[in-house]
Amino acid sequence: MKILVFGAGGQIGREVCRAAWSPRYAILPLDRKALDITKSAAVSALLARETPDLAINLAAYTAVDRAESEPEAAWAANCAGAAQIAAACEQNATPLIHLSTDYVFDGRKTEPYREEDAVGPLGVYGRSKEAGERAVRAAAARHVILRTAWVFGAYGANFVKTMLRFATERPVLRVVADQRGCPTAAADIAAALMVIAGHIEKGEAKWGTYHFVGAGAVSWHGFAEAIFDLAAPQLAARPQVEAISTDQYPTPARRPMNSVLDCRKIEAAFGILPPSWRVGLASAIREVLDSKAQCNLREDTGRAGGSARSGP
Secondary structure, rough: OOOEEOOOHHHHHHHHHHHOOOOOOOEEEOOOOOOOOOHHHHHHHHHHHHHEEEEEEEEOOOOOOOOOOOOOHHHHHHHHHHHHHHHHHOOOOOEEEEEEEHHHHOOOOOOOOOOOOOOOOHHHHHHHHHHHHHHHHHHHEEHHHEEEOOOEEOOOOOOOHHHHHHHHOOOEEEEEEOOOOOOOEEHHHHHHHHHHHHHHHHHOOOOEEEEEOOOOEEEEEHHEEEEEEEEHOOOOOOHHHHHHHHHHHHHHHHOEEEEOEHHHHHHHHOOOOOOOOOHHHHHHHHHHHHHHHHHHHHHHHOOOOOOOOOOO
16 A cells, blocks of 8 residues: 655654554655645645555644744645645545644644534634645545644654753743643554555545544643653753633634543544553653754744744
8 A cells, every 4th residue: 555645754754654554555755855745736746656556644833823924934834735636636546634733723722622513713723724724635535634733753843843842941930830732742643544544445434524632631731741751761850830811822823622532432433442652751841852863953933932843
């Protein structure tokens, strides 16, 4: 089974490419240097040439705050790019898995969000991703849209790496405590994608929109505390983490106060039970703090604070 992976250079893409796929799967990774997903002719030509059995779209503009001042770039990747990939997949009879985000919701619901809940994105990033979802649904009959949230791992820009870097620079950190969500290991997302790909290969896929996040809700402040609890033996000093409110940490983009996603649908359809994010966190911290991975800390350009994060 040949699988084309768009966005292979991102934090989830890297995990997908290094995951333990069965030898019967051939992974064809594509990063932004290899293909501009907003170019319709290029995307169509690629699908026609490679004739993959499945396409996975992980490519996206994920700089949540910067999207407010660069809306054209966000819409080009998250909406136009998604639309081009979906159209090319439909044209070539290729099923598509498309990654989306918790930011399609406004965060006002007190319970975990289900797939059928009304969307209401608060900023450019969320609006562009929600528009991308609609484009995929309109263009590709055989699709799985996978919404995730609070993604972290050893590669790319994410909250875990920001906190570990700040631990070497600051004795006290102020982190937002009134936004709640479910941290999700990039490696766990890759594992879920492998399971979905297996169902597609067998002709057993249930097309539609699904949620997948790490098990257990927490605030950014609680997440930061968990990071330092696990990393403490490898840190010169454990920073103090002070809880602050969203109002005390203004950002260009508004964040949903509640990003908790209900994952019962994906368990029923694909047998995927999200693991605890704490297990994936321990693994990611070990990799980031390994002497060979110290340079990875500098990949993250996010701002300090619990709401300083890129989207999935």
